[in-house]
Amino acid sequence: MSSELITIRGETDGSAASGVVPLDCDLFQSTVSYFRIPKGMTAKIWFKKISGEGETLFTLKYTYDCTVASPSWKNIQQEKLASKGEIALEKRRPEILRSLNGTEAFQITWSQPTAAKAYIEVGVEIE
């Protein structure tokens, strides 16, 4: 089975204090609000890079079924940028998100005390 390492990136809109990060990547033709993991495969999160103009909490969320009208998202990981600046987080062991039924997906949300531009990059290996 082949694997593909992609860097998914997104940013806050700078005007809302919370929201869902539009996900983009060099292989994506357009942004999406979540990424549906191909059936039987896993999404391994190897690294995250976060930068921004102010305090920002990014949350990685996962759902078992993205096909329903209102998916139920569970928090998987949270990374907080305490103030203006950047952080880079690398994993020796990745966070693994599994596609058990072909309907699983992940998304990233942001939350800020004051709306500001912030950016996130996530290294994801689809295997």
Add this chain to the structure above:
Amino acid sequence: MDKVVDELGLCPESGFLTCFIPALGKALVFRVKSRVNRRYEVLHYGPLPLTSGTTLPTYEGGSVSVPANGVIPARAYTKDGLTFPTTLSVYDKNDMWYLPTDDRDRLFHVIQYVTPAFLRIDVQIPTGVSQGRFQKDRVTTGVDKDFGFSRGTYEIVHLPGIRYGYRYGNDTNVNLYTSVKFTYGEYIIEIPRNSNLIFDILTRRAQSHWITLPINYTDPSITRALTETYGIEGFPVYRQDERDRAIREYESLLGGVKI
């Protein structure tokens, strides 16, 4: 012990290549006399030959248009197998891997790498005929089903006179840009004339790179092409204790081999 394939996964000169056809229970055994493109085995083809505006079926049962050349839409798959067009002066500009039956001394051994590697791949042989089967012929499998496909890579041998159609599926929710890289060998081949050697290869006692072609349904065009190209459909595979019977049959078949 010699390697059956080199670091690229291709057969070295003087190596053997066996193409087993499950539907026939027969195999073609080739000796690679020469590899024409030695040192130049990698071909970066570019995006998948998906044309903007083409309608593709979706996993949800609907249809969707290809939004741009080379982009596979979210949750869509190709129903009909794709061939790889080229602007080069090849025999058929719509299918760069197709060889006529007259070119029987040539063979393309092709390993395809698709980006993104999580795309589903299967192959129709000939184009339009799906070959994935489950429980005899009760179920046809493939990229449009839950199983019967591979992801990211596909190794196959293109036999002359047969058109292969590749199908792809994108079961994510994203429209994806695509790319294909081929690692291929254009072999100059012969069929060995030693029936003992053929028996040893087909009983796995002599080394050969063995590729099982995904042919589970014998379309008449396949047997016709094999006979036109090689003079035979292949060598039946026998058990090790059937050497005498096998040798007799192989001797008989070798009398009709064209190459």
